[in-house]
Amino acid sequence: MSQVLDAPPAPAPHGPPARALSARELAERHGLSVANARPSLPGYARQLWRRRHFITAFATAKLTAQYSQAKLGQVWQVMTPLLNAGVYYLIFGVLMNVKRGVPDYIPFLVTGVFVFTFTQSSIIAGTRAVSGNLGLVRALNFPRAALPISFCLQQLQQLLFSMVALAAIILGFGLPLSAKWLLVIPALALQFAFNAGLAMAMARVCAKTPDIGQLMPFVLRTWMYASGVMFSLDQVTKGKQVPHWVHAALEHNPAAVFIDLIRYALIDSFHSSRLPSHVWAWALGWALLAGVGGFIYFWKAEETYGRG
Template identity: 70%
Template structure:
């Protein structure tokens, strides 16, 4: 019998394995935390506006939930700070000389600066202090610093109600100019939000920044005319012109001066370092620059937040 031998088959060439990007494209997959375009990011934030407001309200309610006096501390904390500053600067150091209605002047400065200070401090910890939420859920991370600034705005409303009572008790009657507080604080809120977004990105990479910021904010407060009038103090100390401009254009001082101008009759246009129109232009410029610039700066690192 003849034996039939099978002809050996040539093995098919091996296919190169697809890399992760090719496999994702083949199956229509995309990176879950990829940074969206700027217009799409804005739309995502708007879609989550109810979450932002609810988160802000919840944080405000829980802030003093363990204290016996509860939400009363929202007003007592800035009032006690103002009392301490009045004792040290008004009575001991005599910065009240030459300033009419010094108590309303001081309390207004403390309340307005505290708004910026609290927003910046909260923004610094917005991402690093909520890593569990950031890693568990997919949402635009800018929601966190914006919500925390909104929380500080809600707290400021309690302080402004107390400020109105203080003004009345010290003989400062309500006038139509009080309505100018609304646009002034709205511009300050935009400025605070932009600065909080910047600090949130920096704080997410450097958590130790939160330990440094109290010293930075305290220095900023002393340079913002909270306890004294910048316009009256500068000529007495022979401050160089460039430092004078920096102090007078300091955004915290600008917003404080505008609120004082709106609320206190004795704080007229002559107390402002520049004209009323120029002060409003400075306030608007700072608000737009920080709000837009800070938002873009935060958005550019969107995909990095929450990573190890």
Template identity: 75%
Template sequence: MSQVLDTPPPTDTGAPAPTGAPASAETPTETPAQLAARHGLTVSGARPSLGAYVRQLWARRHFITAFATAKLTAQYSQAKLGQIWQIANPLLNAAVYYFIFGVLMGTKHGVPDYVPFLVTGVFVWTFTQSSIMAGTRAISGSLGLVRALHFPRASLPVSYCLQQLQQLLFSMAALAVILLAFGVPVTLSWLLIVPALALQFVFNAGVAMVMARIGAKTPDISQLMPFVLRTWMYASGVMFSIDRILANRDLPYAVHLLLEYNPAALYIDLMRFALIDSFEGGQLPHHVWAVAVGWALLAGVGGFIYFWKAEETYGRG
């Protein structure tokens, strides 16, 4: 005779479940995000808000300055002439350009104070060129630092631009000697160097941050940039006067605008206007200071935001 055993149904005694017992299917559970928020946890390496990022960058200002100075000091540490190359390099470039463009191609004719004109253009252009090239490699060339330490990554392209500004200030001492040697007097307009360089620095830093983000994902861009920058240099009036070129050629109006309001050409002309008394205001585009400020704000603010948006991606992958 078979016997059927019935298991009695569980009875609810009203006693609480023991501690550590698994919750029933009907009991709601917290998501990982809710649990992290309740305990005040944040994602490691997450992008901060724009305001917080600016404050972090300002808090690292001493690091940025020290890093730029150290890079500048180490740049020619292996050379026998040492820091003399900081002045010799742009001077040698100016000498080559003078021979090729000034003598062989005759661009010096009709340009008063051509040597000061040329040297000023070379020095100021080198500031922009070197800042952008350094910015292109700012992240991809510093992956060890980026992966080892937590800091706002914008510190790197800004510090490289500051390094190039320090380099330019060394060159400006040689430029002053050249100006005086060619009879260019010291005038109050030399004070305009300060706002002109400040605007150019903001512009350079903004473009450097754009290139730093692109270079972080596409390192090969650093191989292309020398060709782009060389083309830009020829369109910036470093070796010749843009207004004389435009006056002697029947070019479309769009080309006139591109050449006159080219940001690199604007900052070069502002420095020439400040330093060389024969370079008059009539050779500058209309509203030149307003346009120079506009370029600085567009590149500086736009480049900073563009770089910040990818903050959490640098050094990964």
């Protein structure tokens, strides 16, 4: 018994004690990677392209479900902007008489309402793209930019339904069908890029601060009045002491640029002299600025969506 109690202690191991591995080092040792890690910008774009079928299907499903509970169903896709145009015609065309000096005022007005509604609805949908789909964001691994882009695609599909009614209105007022109508295709493509960029930017902002989405209807309403939707900016500012920079800002603001391009394409009496200078360059510039800028801005916060 004494021999056991008096046995010398075991010798200490040579060298410093082993350091406990961090969680990151353990993950790397066993081949684990961070969930939802932000890929490179080109890699992110490739992921989006691989999911283009999901984006299209998601947009179509949302559009179909939007009016599924209404008795008239998809008819509201056309009726809603037409009713808005009717209200604006009574207020601005009849009561305020801003139609004076504007040939083909009803096609002029309906075109402006339809085109601006495309931008307005895309931005509002973008404010809810992430915050309104947290279940999907937290459950599945996919590039989150697919959500605001799909909402913009949904609004484009709705606009295309409305364009059928717009074409009927234009032809009903005796305006001719011409090859200029094909200009609608590049104009809408540029507007879609612009809208998608703004929707992605608003999706990131409202994912962190949802209250900003409550302010957007007021901002968009002000923007609508400054974009010549219901009246001609030239007629309103004619004969008034308006600073040159104010007039230039009004006619080159992106909503006015896209509205003017589509009016020029569809309405025969809307001549090229009424377009701002270098209008296609302005449209391309706005599309690249908002589209690329919004995409990069959204991508930089990719790892944060759905957290908190």
